[in-house]
Amino acid sequence: xxxxxxxxxxxxxGGNAALCAAIxxxxxxxxxxxxxxxxxxxxxxxxxxxRNFRCMHDGPLSVLTDSYGEDEYFDDLMRVVKGKxxxxxxxxxxxxxxxxxxxxxxxxxxxxxxxxGTLSLSRxxxxxxxxxxxxxxxxxxxxxxxxxxVLYDAEVTHLHADGNTVTGVDVAHGGETTTLHGTSxxxxxxxxxxxxDWLARAWGPSARNFLIRGxxxxxxxxxxxxxxxxxxxxxxxxxxxAVAIDGRAPKFDxxxxxxxxxxxxxVVVNRDGQRFYDEGEDVWPKRYAIWGRLVAAQPDQVxxxxxxxxxxxxxxxxxxxxxxxxxxxxxAQQLGLPGxxxxxxxxxxxxxxxxxxxxxxxxxxxxxxxxDGIDPPKTNWARPxxxxxxxxxxxxxxxxxxxLGLKVDDTARVRSAAGPYTNLWAAxxxxxxxxLGQGYLAGFxxxxxxxxxxxxxxxAAAHAL
Amino acid sequence: xxYDDTDLTPKLxxxxxxxxxxxxxxxxxxxxxxxPAMFKERAFGAGDxxxxxxxxxxxxxxxxxxxYTEPHEFALNLPAALAEARHxxxxxxxxxxxPARLFQRSGVALATALxxxxxxxxxxxAALAPASGDGFYAVLAHGTMVAIFLPAFLLPxxxxxxxxxxxWTEVGGQRITLAHLRDAGRSAATMRNLAGGQGQGxxxxxxxxxxxxxxxxxxxxxxxxxxxxxxxxxxxxLHYVFDMxxxxxxxxxxxxxxxxxxLLLTIGTAALVRLKIKADPALxxxxxxxxxxxxxxxxxxxxxxxxxxYAATGTTFVAPLLAIHLGAVLTFxxxxxxxxxxxxxxxxxxxxxxxQVKRG
Numbered sequence: 001x002x003x004x005x006x007x008x009x010x011x012x013x014g015g016n017a018a019l020c021a022a023i024x025x026x027x028x029x030x031x032x033x034x035x036x037x038x039x040x041x042x043x044x045x046x047x048x049x050x051r052n053f054r055c056m057h058d059g060p061l062s063v064l065t066d067s068y069g070e071d072e073y074f075d076d077l078m079r080v081v082k083g084k085x086x087x088x089x090x091x092x093x094x095x096x097x098x099x100x101x102x103x104x105x106x107x108x109x110x111x112x113x114x115x116x117g118t119l120s121l122s123r124x125x126x127x128x129x130x131x132x133x134x135x136x137x138x139x140x141x142x143x144x145x146x147x148x149x150v151l152y153d154a155e156v157t158h159l160h161a162d163g164n165t166v167t168g169v170d171v172a173h174g175g176e177t178t179t180l181h182g183t184s185x186x187x188x189x190x191x192x193x194x195x196x197d198w199l200a201r202a203w204g205p206s207a208r209n210f211l212i213r214g215x216x217x218x219x220x221x222x223x224x225x226x227x228x229x230x231x232x233x234x235x236x237x238x239x240x241x242a243v244a245i246d247g248r249a250p251k252f253d254x255x256x257x258x259x260x261x262x263x264x265x266x267v268v269v270n271r272d273g274q275r276f277y278d279e280g281e282d283v284w285p286k287r288y289a290i291w292g293r294l295v296a297a298q299p300d301q302v303x304x305x306x307x308x309x310x311x312x313x314x315x316x317x318x319x320x321x322x323x324x325x326x327x328x329x330x331x332a333q334q335l336g337l338p339g340x341x342x343x344x345x346x347x348x349x350x351x352x353x354x355x356x357x358x359x360x361x362x363x364x365x366x367x368x369x370x371x372d373g374i375d376p377p378k379t380n381w382a383r384p385x386x387x388x389x390x391x392x393x394x395x396x397x398x399x400x401x402x403x404l405g406l407k408v409d410d411t412a413r414v415r416s417a418a419g420p421y422t423n424l425w426a427a428x429x430x431x432x433x434x435x436l437g438q439g440y441l442a443g444f445x446x447x448x449x450x451x452x453x454x455x456x457x458x459x460a461a462a463h464a465l
Numbered sequence: 466x467x468y469d470d471t472d473l474t475p476k477l478x479x480x481x482x483x484x485x486x487x488x489x490x491x492x493x494x495x496x497x498x499x500x501p502a503m504f505k506e507r508a509f510g511a512g513d514x515x516x517x518x519x520x521x522x523x524x525x526x527x528x529x530x531x532x533y534t535e536p537h538e539f540a541l542n543l544p545a546a547l548a549e550a551r552h553x554x555x556x557x558x559x560x561x562x563x564p565a566r567l568f569q570r571s572g573v574a575l576a577t578a579l580x581x582x583x584x585x586x587x588x589x590x591a592a593l594a595p596a597s598g599d600g601f602y603a604v605l606a607h608g609t610m611v612a613i614f615l616p617a618f619l620l621p622x623x624x625x626x627x628x629x630x631x632x633w634t635e636v637g638g639q640r641i642t643l644a645h646l647r648d649a650g651r652s653a654a655t656m657r658n659l660a661g662g663q664g665q666g667x668x669x670x671x672x673x674x675x676x677x678x679x680x681x682x683x684x685x686x687x688x689x690x691x692x693x694x695x696x697x698x699x700x701x702x703l704h705y706v707f708d709m710x711x712x713x714x715x716x717x718x719x720x721x722x723x724x725x726x727x728l729l730l731t732i733g734t735a736a737l738v739r740l741k742i743k744a745d746p747a748l749x750x751x752x753x754x755x756x757x758x759x760x761x762x763x764x765x766x767x768x769x770x771x772x773x774x775y776a777a778t779g780t781t782f783v784a785p786l787l788a789i790h791l792g793a794v795l796t797f798x799x800x801x802x803x804x805x806x807x808x809x810x811x812x813x814x815x816x817x818x819x820x821q822v823k824r825g
Contacts, residue, residue, distance in 0.1 A: 041536055048532050051492055110663055112495030116504050129662060130530030131492030137529060137673040250539075255532050257489035257539075317507050319489040 007033045007149075008464035009457070010169050010182035012156045012222055014038060015045030016132070017428025017449035017456075018188035019139035023107055024457025025186075026146035030464055033180065034148055035171050037155040037189070038217040042253075044136035045190050046214035046401065046429065046445075049255040051115070051132060052125040053450065054443030056098045063111045064101075066123045070094050076124075077441055080289075084437025092410050093435055096451040101126060104450065108138030120285065125443040131256075132446075158225050159185065165422045184460035187414070188428040188453060191402035192220025193240055194252065199399070202238045209301040211245060213398040216252040223430055226406060232415045235403035235433020241440050242292030247302060247394025248320050260393055261315035263291060264381050265363065266305035267349050268395070270298040273332070273341030275349070279305075280380035283366065284315075289440055292397040303395040304335050306346065308387045314363045322391035331390045348374055350384035357383050400440065405433035412456040423463055425456035473511055480518060480550040481509045483543050486533060493527040495662040498652070498819050499547070500527075505822070516636040518550040519815035522658040524666075525748050529673035548750040555807050558635075560627040568803040570752065572759030578800060579763060583792030589613065590788050600712030604784045605791070607710065613791075617798045624802035625810050632811060638818050648820035649813060653687075656680045670743040679740050685733025686761075687809075689768060692726025712778070724775065730768030734761050760805040767793045 009025040011018045014036025022034045036043050056073050057064050073094045077085060105111070110129040114122035121127075128135045144150060151173055160168035160179065168179040192198050194216045199207040227233055249258035261284050268279050277294050281287055295303040312322075325331035328346050332339035352371035354360070360369050361383055370379045405426075406414050412425045428449040435448055473481055484503055487493065494500045499521050506513055525544045533539035552569055559565030567574045586605075595606035602610075632638075652658060659667055659680040666677035700719040703709040713719045738761055746754050770790035777783050801807065 041534075110665065112662065115491045115494050116501075128492070129495045130526060131490075131532065133532050134492075134526075134530035134673075141674060253532075253537060255490075256492070257486055257533075259489075313507060317485070317488050319486050321485075 005031070007031050007180065007182040009033075009184045009186060009460045010180055011035065011186045011188060011457075012169065013045065013186075013188035013190065013428065013430075014043050014150075014152075015188065015190065015428060015449065016047035016050070016135065016139070016446055017430075017453035018045075018186070019047075019136065019143055020450050020453030021186040021188055021425070021427055021457035021460065022143050022148045023139065023146060024454050025184075025461040025464075026143065026148045028458065028461035028465060030184075030461040032143075032146075032148045033182070034143065034150050035154040035156055035169070035173075035180075036150065036152050037221075038152065038215065040152045042215060042217065043140065043152060044133060044215075045218060047449065048133040048136050049131075049214050049253075050128070050135075050443075050446050051256065052121065052127045052443040053101065053104070053446045054097065054125050054441065055101050055447065056094050057101070058098070061098070061126075062101055062105065063113050063126050064123060068124050073097075073124075077435075077444065080439030080441050081437050082439065086434050089408075089410060090435045093448055093451045096455075097447045100447070100450045100454065103454070104135075107142045109135050110138070121442060156189065156222055159187075159222065159229070159424075161229055161421075164416055164418060164420065166424045183464035184423045184425070186412075186425045186427060186453075186456045186460050187222050187226070187406070187430055188426065188449070188456070189222045190215075190218035190220070190429040191240075191432075192223055192404065193218055193399045193402045195219040198224075199240065199402075202402075202404075203240065206296065206301050207240075209396065210240075210242060210296065211247075211249050211254060211258075211396050211398045212252045213243075213245065213249075213254055213258065213400050214252070218429070220402070220404075223404070223406065226414070230416045230418075231421075232407040232417065233404060234407040234431070235405050235437060237404040239404075239438065240402045241289070241400045242296060242397040243288050243400065244291035244295045244303065244395040245398035246318060246320055247396040249396070249398065254398065257319040258398060259288070259316075260305065260318055260395065261288070262305050262307055262311070262318070262393060263287070263395075265311035265314050265383075266307045266393075267346060267378075267385055268303050268305050269337065269342060269345055270304075271300050271302055271337070273338045273345050275345055275374075275376060276303075278376045278379050280370070280378045280382060282380075283364075291395070292399075295395050296397040301397055304337060305393045305395055306331065306342075306385060307391050308385045309389055309391070310383065310387050312391060318393065322393050324389050324391050326388045326390070328385075328390055331392050335392045335394065346385050349378070349382075350386060352377075353382045353384045401429055401432070401445070403433045403437065405429070405431045407431070408434055408452070410455075411459050412452045413459065423460075425460050427452040427456040473514070474553060476546075476549045476553045477511055477514045480514045480546045483541050483546045484509050484514065484517065486539055486541060487527075487543060490533075492532075493530055496526040496530075497522065497524060497658045497662060498816075499658075502819055502822060512636045514550060515554045515632070516815055516818055518547045518554060519632075519811045520658070520819055521547040521551065522656070522812070523548055523749055524659050524661060524679075525668040526661050526675070528748055529668045542748065544748045545750065548748075548753075551808075551811075552750050552753055554632070554635075555628075555811060558628040558631040558811075559803055559807070560624050560631075564800075564803040565807075568756065568800050569805075570756055572755035572757075575756060575759040575763060575796070575800060575804060579766075579793060579796045582796035582799075583789050586613075586788040586792040586795065587785075590784060599710070600778075601783070601787055602711065604787050607704075610791075613795065614798070617795055621798055621801045625807070628802060628807065629810055629814055632814050633818075636815075636818050638814070639821055641817055641821075644824065645817050645820040648823070649816035652816045652819075653813060656684055656687075659683060670740045672745075678736065682733050682736035682740060685729045686737060686764065687733075689726045689729025689731070689733050690764070692722045693730060693768065693771065694726075696720070696723030696726055720775075723771065727768045727772040727775075731765055731772060734765030734768065737761050738765070757805050760800075763793060763797055763800075763804075764806075767797055
């Protein structure tokens with residue numbers, strides 16, 4: 001299958017960043033091969049689960065309304081990363097996002113107006129028509145039309161380096177390992193969140209109970225290989241981004257549908273039937289990201305959101321129907337919770353809720369409807385759980401991505417302790433830790449992947465040609 | 466009651482399972498009318514699913530965009546699930562139901578019916594040969610044609626109306642206004658639901674590549690059929706109102722409508738056949754592939770023999786060609802409530818219902 005052709009550019013990975021790099025390099029006239037470790041049906045890494053692209057713009061642009069300037073964008077980023085970013089790279093990424101959107105459209109990506117239930121993002125985030133897999137499909141079509149050779153089931157296991165120059169790429173494909181030779185190499189092969197052993201070493205043994213929201217193919221093989229060879233790293237090696245998702249979600253690849261938006265209207269208890277955090281601290285878009293961590297800290301890394309029939313239709317529908325019972329005891333039994341303790345918790349919560357919430361409850365804004373006299377309190381949307389049937393959802397931490405990555409400069413070039421590599425660039429999740437040191441900003445992963453994928457492809461081609 | 470699937474058939478239950486996953490994702494909102502209609506609901510009863518199934522034009526954009534298609538354990542294949550559910554509703558609503566079960570599923574049955582239809586016309590031409598007459602009427606008297614085709618046209622129409630009433634009851638349709646008809650008519654006239662949401666078309670004959678080939682072929686067939694129908698109607702008006710019996714010259718209304726109509730119908734069906742052969746049958750209702758293909762071929766044969774008949778004017782081929790053409794038309798009419806042709810009526814009903822829901 002694999003010929004010993006010498007390539008101008010070898011792209012390792014098959015998601016958004018890899019495709020942007022391959023397309024740019026091929027358009028510059030390079031002979032390009034793209035090595036995707038997943039089979040064709042699962043190509044595209046985590047990009048296949050994404051839905052939008054956060055984009056700076058000076059006025060209405062494509063589906064985006066109004067304007068979204070560099071400083072506002074950067075402030076939004078700073079709010080989530082709390083200072084953990086490289087401001088120079090972050091601002092570069094933000095500024096370049098503006099001309100990426102027309103470039104994406106010119107290369108087959110289609111956008112649609114903000115999805116129902118996400119109107120708050122219509123100014124900042126351009127949604128892909130059909131979602132990330134449609135984007136990935138369009139890019140593969142474009143890359144193939146440009147003559148890029150695409151290999152699926154092609155896992156890169158090792159990069160040979162001579163000093164600061166990569167001399168060969170080992171790829172396992174069709175039962176054998178071949179060394180490919182390329183003048184330039186772009187690595188865009190994601191983080192390591194699908195390697196549960198690594199995750200358990202980094203985070204602790206409880207990480208084995210985490211669900212992985214994205215692809216099982218992001219095992220960090222190339223990341224590990226390059227770090228072992230002395231490439232400079234960036235990002236906290238112990239951390240991952242996790243949100244609370246439906247506990248019944250598949251171990252891998254559950255994607256968007258496994259999210260649960262019910263927490264603000266719930267009482268959330270742990271395995272022992274005890275509450276552990278203020279469910280109503282803030283509106284859900286600002287709090288969903290901390291709940292992965294909160295649930296991860298509970299025994300068995302599991303939580304249970306309990307609502308009553310009043311609240312069932314206040315949040316986006318869940319992919320699995322909730323567990324339903326006519327009594328709290330019945331619900332406890334079905335969820336495997338201690339019935340007496342759950343009843344006590346609910347009773348105590350109900351007693352602490354404002355006596356007459358009529359007219360004061362506002363599901364879409366901070367309504368200040370707070371409990372009195374329990375710890376932890378619930379500071380908004382505190383309505384008693386009293387109207388059967390009662391519903392329950394199990395919550396588990398769902399890992400989206402890991403922060404550890406390769407350090408790059410503003411040309412996406414990878415560095416070793418002895419200085420920059422002469423012919424190695426990185427793009428996407430594998431270097432995102434340079435910009436996104438903690439937290440997450442919706443649609444920013446695709447922005448980093450697109451901006452640095454394009455830069456890496458251009459630089460790699462310029463070096464080779 | 467949310468999540469109560471107890472009254473659903475297995476096919477509707479499978480559609481419900483898939484639709485509930487879609488409703489938690491919503492990435493496909495911009496492709497067609499199915500998704501905005503779906504996202505208005507939280508729970509899906511038989512009426513909701515019947516409406517969604519008939520609104521789906523099987524453009525397949527959502528399948529190729531889906532993160533959850535096999536081998537993913539969610540095993541989504543919404544175009545197939547809705548196609549299966551759709552065909553089931555047509556069988557369920559058809560009156561009587563037995564011929565629908567036959568002609569929906571069996572291309573051989575339709576072909577057999579065609580043989581009988583043509584044979585009947587040959588017999589009629591031989592046994593009921595007129596003493597005199599011009600053009601076609603030299604082969605088959607006008608009165609004989611009316612005696613055969615008036616019931617063959619009206620009876621299926623009655624059957625279709627019964628089916629549509631059942632549909633309308635199940636989906637909870639309301640009183641229809643001109644505005645609803647205008648919205649639905651516009652969607653049908655432009656095949657908006659085969660446009661991919663932005664005019665890029667379907668993912669039909671070449672996996673995830675968008676093209677308008679199917680949309681345009683379907684347009685040709687639909688407009689071709691309507692022109693042919695208008696041609697026949699205009700002939701009837703000329704005959705009875707203006708006392709101008711056939712044959713008609715090239716610059717007469719029946720010919721000006723019928724010739725382009727026949728050409729569009731023939732070319733359009735040929736294109737649909739080609740596309741259907743290339744497309745992945747697993748994204749439709751695979752068991753019905755043969756019956757659907759037979760229907761398209763029957764429609765094409767009707768158009769082609771009509772054109773040939775005109776080309777053969779004055780030759781000895783007129784008599785056999787007329788029998789074949791009218792046999793095809795007869796088979797087409799009689800099978801209409803039970804063949805794939807029913808989709809046109811149910812689709813229109815679904816578009817009207819969708820217009821009602823959208824207008825609140």
